[in-house]
Amino acid sequence: MTPLESIPEKLGTTESWTDKGGVHWLALEAAKVRELAKAMNEIRARFITITAYQLPKDEGFRLEYHWDLNGQLLGFSFQLAGKSIESIFDFTEAADWIEREIHEEYGIDFTGREYEPLLLRQGETMGVNLRDAVAAIKEKI
Amino acid sequence: MSYKIPMGPYHPALEEPYKLDMICEGETVLDAKLHIGFNFRGIEHLAETRNHIQAIALMERVCGICSFIHTLTFCRAMEGLTDQTPPPRAQYIRVIMAELERLHSHVLWAGIAAKLMGFKTMFMTCFEIREKVMDILAAISGNRVNYSMNRIGGVNRDITDPQSILKMVEALEGEMARTVIPIFTTSRTARSRCAGIGVLTMEQAIACAVVGPVARASGLPQDLRKDAPYAAYPEMEFDVPVQPDGDVRARLLVRALEIMESCKILRQALAKLPPGEFHTGDDKFNFITGTSTARVEAPRGEVMYSVSWKEGSRNPARVHVRTPTFAVMPAIRWMVKGARLADTPLIQASIDPCYSCTDR
Numbered sequence: 001m002t003p004l005e006s007i008p009e010k011l012g013t014t015e016s017w018t019d020k021g022g023v024h025w026l027a028l029e030a031a032k033v034r035e036l037a038k039a040m041n042e043i044r045a046r047f048i049t050i051t052a053y054q055l056p057k058d059e060g061f062r063l064e065y066h067w068d069l070n071g072q073l074l075g076f077s078f079q080l081a082g083k084s085i086e087s088i089f090d091f092t093e094a095a096d097w098i099e100r101e102i103h104e105e106y107g108i109d110f111t112g113r114e115y116e117p118l119l120l121r122q123g124e125t126m127g128v129n130l131r132d133a134v135a136a137i138k139e140k141i
Numbered sequence: 142m143s144y145k146i147p148m149g150p151y152h153p154a155l156e157e158p159y160k161l162d163m164i165c166e167g168e169t170v171l172d173a174k175l176h177i178g179f180n181f182r183g184i185e186h187l188a189e190t191r192n193h194i195q196a197i198a199l200m201e202r203v204c205g206i207c208s209f210i211h212t213l214t215f216c217r218a219m220e221g222l223t224d225q226t227p228p229p230r231a232q233y234i235r236v237i238m239a240e241l242e243r244l245h246s247h248v249l250w251a252g253i254a255a256k257l258m259g260f261k262t263m264f265m266t267c268f269e270i271r272e273k274v275m276d277i278l279a280a281i282s283g284n285r286v287n288y289s290m291n292r293i294g295g296v297n298r299d300i301t302d303p304q305s306i307l308k309m310v311e312a313l314e315g316e317m318a319r320t321v322i323p324i325f326t327t328s329r330t331a332r333s334r335c336a337g338i339g340v341l342t343m344e345q346a347i348a349c350a351v352v353g354p355v356a357r358a359s360g361l362p363q364d365l366r367k368d369a370p371y372a373a374y375p376e377m378e379f380d381v382p383v384q385p386d387g388d389v390r391a392r393l394l395v396r397a398l399e400i401m402e403s404c405k406i407l408r409q410a411l412a413k414l415p416p417g418e419f420h421t422g423d424d425k426f427n428f429i430t431g432t433s434t435a436r437v438e439a440p441r442g443e444v445m446y447s448v449s450w451k452e453g454s455r456n457p458a459r460v461h462v463r464t465p466t467f468a469v470m471p472a473i474r475w476m477v478k479g480a481r482l483a484d485t486p487l488i489q490a491s492i493d494p495c496y497s498c499t500d501r
Contacts, residue, residue: 021221021433022369046363047350049463051447064447066434071368073434094350097471098463119178119500131186 003043004069010039023066023075030078030085036065037088037095045069047094052102054131061108084109105130143171148485150179157496159470163477163485170477170485175470181500188460193219193293193426196457201287203462204498206249209242210439211462212291217371218448219293221433223426229415231295232373236410237306238281238290239372239437240403244313245274246440247396247403250493251321254393257487258334266320270313277309295420300411307411314404325397335390339476339488342387349472352465353442354399355492358384358391365438376413377406389491396493428452432459441465441493464498 004024008016011032017024028036040047045067053062063085065076078085087110088095099110100118107129120126149160158179164172184203188196200215201208213235220226227235252267275285281300282288290296300306325331341351346359356363364381366374382398384391428450436445442465449459469492476488 021431023434044347046347048443048445048468049461051459051461053449053459064432066445068363068368068443071365073369073436075434092350093348094468094471097467116174117176117178119181121178134186 003045004072004074007039007043010042011035023073025075025077028076028078030063030080033065033076033078034086034088034091036076037091040067040074041091043069045074047092048073050095050098050102052106052108054106054129061106063102063108080108083107084111086111087113089113103127142166146482150176157494159494159496159499161473161477161485161489163482165482168482170480170482173474173477175473177470177496177499179500180496184501185460185462189456189458191457192455193428193457196460197291198289200460200462201289203464203501204495205286206246206495207242207439207441207444207498208287209238209290210437210444213239213372214435214437214444214446215448215460216291216293217435217437218433218446219426219428219450221435222428222431222448222450223293224429225294225421225423225426227295227372227421228418229373230299230417231419233410233414234281234296234298234300234419235291235372236374236377237300237407237414238278238288238296240406240410241274241278241281243403243440244400244407245271245278246493247400248274248317248321250396250490251325251393251400253490254487257490258330260324260330263321263324270316270321273309273313273316277306277313280306280309292420293426294423295418297420299419300414303411303414307408310404310407310411314401314408317400317404322397322401325393331393332390334487335388335393335491336386337388337390338480338484339389339491340387341472341476343385345472345475346387349469349475351442351469351472353439353469354392354395355469355472356442357382358395359387360385365436365443369436371435371437373410377409379406389487392491392493428454439465441495441498442469462501464495464501466492466495466499470494470499 015027048066051064061080063078067074102108104120107127143164143166146163150158160176162174163170197212200211203211248267248271252264255263279285282290341359343360362383379402382395384394430452432449434447445463447461451458477485
């Protein structure tokens, strides 16, 4: 069994990998994000980034996590029920900055960690959805 | 007793803003905290208000040195949403431009590193060579910095006389082999200023998920041109220089050796440039609904773009850019821990940081 094939079993999912646009995707529940980070560490996959998507109307957010495994791009998409998901920072140090950036830009809370300002300055309000804030300012103008 | 030294947001070596708060005891750095975002431009958000042509021009401004790489990655992602495959000649031209940009970036960095080492004549030599690289880039694209070369389905300009470009590359390679490479690989000054300082061990490099020359200088043989080849890279023969020591000297050596590998790739690509069209000829595209992801090995390491589009829309729904410096910069904290205060400007510069990319 290759490291890639072992992942669904490690995460206790019956889903299998699907290939789309050069990315291997695996569907998972958001509750599995920490198990995923551990599993990625075990197979020595390299963390790349998290991409946040604000869904239309009040559908919330989608987060896409990407890792690299010897040149193969692995993708995991999580639909957030609310505005929070567990942080993987304690397993994946490389996720620190991107979790902080998403928290500052979208107001998404990565639970179980502390925040220090990254793009914002000390004393500025953090955890606000800047996208909504910009839209509100545009409406006023 | 420990005390805090704030370095920045105006960096002592580079004219771009970020801040490093260092906790020191005597002349030794105990810990450090990084602050970015002083010039954050919101380019990802701006891209959502631009059509595909305008967005390419915008993405060219993410980085002042890797402008070609950013549009290449962005166009490759959009090609995934428009079902476009660039013709072979375009793939070769993309490799040629990407390698010239790598030369430009590495030689510029070598000049700055030389200046920080107190090696000012070397700084001038490097910048003279850099001018020649920019001359080649201008000869191909008509521009020195923002090349406007990439489009969906190929490139905007052809290389009509590859032999003249090849001559320029060979002259450049000879000059670098005579001056820059021997000095950086053998000189006592370079060794004494760089060996054993700013160490990032392989374990730390894995934990921080660093990319590019910084990763390769810590013993990690990762390079997307080999691991996930794109454009015409599958047809190129080259080596990926790796050094095990993880110090500033290892980063210097990796980049010096990469300069020679880039010249090797350039010679092959120019000699084998296939005939035919250099773009698909389409200028109206039907974007499908979905997200497309593309990665490219920039001079500083992996760049990744995720581009989302809704069918019928003029603008992208979302563009996310993960730049190499954003991945590498947090590792500075580990590199400066235990270092002498006087070495920290060189250690910071050794990752070849791009604040423009970081504050995209």
